[in-house]
Amino acid sequence: MTWLRDIETFLIDLDGTLYRGNEVIEDAPAFIEWLQSSGRRYLYVTNNSSRTPEQVADHLRHLGIPAQTEDVFTSSQVAAEYIKTDGRSGKRVFAVGEGGLYTALTEAGCEVVKEGPADYVVQGIDRDFSYEKLKHASLLIQSGALFISTNVDKALPTEHGLLPGSGSLAAAIRTASGTEPLVMGKPAARMIDFAIERLGVSKDRAVVVGDNLETDILAGVNADVRTVLVLTGFSKEEHIESAEGRPTVVLHSLTDLRRHVEGTEQ
Numbered sequence: 656m657t658w659l660r661d662i663e664t665f666l667i668d669l670d671g672t673l674y675r676g677n678e679v680i681e682d683a684p685a686f687i688e689w690l691q692s693s694g695r696r697y698l699y700v701t702n703n704s705s706r707t708p709e710q711v712a713d714h715l716r717h718l719g720i721p722a723q724t725e726d727v728f729t730s731s732q733v734a735a736e737y738i739k740t741d742g743r744s745g746k747r748v749f750a751v752g753e754g755g756l757y758t759a760l761t762e763a764g765c766e767v768v769k770e771g772p773a774d775y776v777v778q779g780i781d782r783d784f785s786y787e788k789l790k791h792a793s794l795l796i797q798s799g800a801l802f803i804s805t806n807v808d809k810a811l812p813t814e815h816g817l818l819p820g821s822g823s824l825a826a827a828i829r830t831a832s833g834t835e836p837l838v839m840g841k842p843a844a845r846m847i848d849f850a851i852e853r854l855g856v857s858k859d860r861a862v863v864v865g866d867n868l869e870t871d872i873l874a875g876v877n878a879d880v881r882t883v884l885v886l887t888g889f890s891k892e893e894h895i896e897s898a899e900g901r902p903t904v905v906l907h908s909l910t911d912l913r914r915h916v917e918g919t920e921q
Contacts, residue, residue: 668865671888704779730840806840
C-alpha cells in the first residue's frame with residue numbers, strides 16, 4: 656500500500672464515511688484537518704441531490720467537520736455540468752426534484768420549465784413526487800427529452816427505517832416512459848470524472864474514499880481511480896467477495912488511512 660503515500664487528492668463520501676446521520680464519526684474532523692495542514696486536496700462527493708453545496712457544507716460544519724461551499728460536489732451539480740457540456744442546442748429542463756437540483760440547474764444556465772416542451776428531464780429525490788410529475792416526465796421523455804437521474808439509490812436510511820430514494824422515483828419514470836435514465840451520481844463514473852476534471856488532477860494521484868461498495872467503490876472502479884473502503888458505515892468485509900467493484904484497499908478507519916498515507920502504519 657505504499658502507493659498511498661503518493662496520493663495528492665481525496666474524493667470523499669459523506670454519510671457512513673464522515674458521519675452517520677446526525678452523528679459525526681469520531682476521527683473525521685481530525686482527518687480533514689490533517690488533509691488541510693498537509694496541503695493535500697480533497698472534495699466531498701455526495702449523491703445527495705436535495706441540498707445545495709452551501710447546505711451540505713453547513714451540515715458538515717455543524718458536525719465539527721471543516722467545509723466550505725467549494726469543497727462540495729453533489730449529484731445535482733454533476734447533472735448540471737453534464738447538460739452544460741452536452742451537444743444538444745436546447746437547455747430546457749423539466750426537473751423532478753428539490754431545492755438543490757433547481758439551484759444547480761439554474762446556476763448552470765438551464766431554463767427550468769414547468770410542463771414542457773423540454774430537452775431534458777432531470778430527476779432526483781423529490782418528497783413531493785406526484786402522478787402529475789410522473790405523467791409530464793414520461794410524456795416529455797417519450798417526445799425526445801433526454802432522461803437524466805441524479806442517482807439511483809433505491810432507499811434512504813432514516814430513524815424511521817428505509818424510505819424511498821431517488822432510485823425508486825427513477826424506476827417509476829423508467830417504467831412509465833420505457834426509457835433507461837442516464838445516471839450522474841455514484842456508482843456511475845461521471846461524478847468521479849467531473850470531480851477529477853474540476854480539480855485539475857491526475858487519476859493516478861487521486862483516491863476515492865467511502866463506506867459503500869455498491870456506490871462509492873464501484874464509482875471509483877468505473878472511473879479507473881483507486882479506492883479505499885473504510886469499515887465505518889454500510890459495507891462490511893464479508894460483502895467484498897460478492898461485490899461488483901472490489902476496493903483497492905480496505906481499512907478500518909480514516910485514522911488508519913492517514914497512517915498509511917504518512918507511512919506510519921504499524
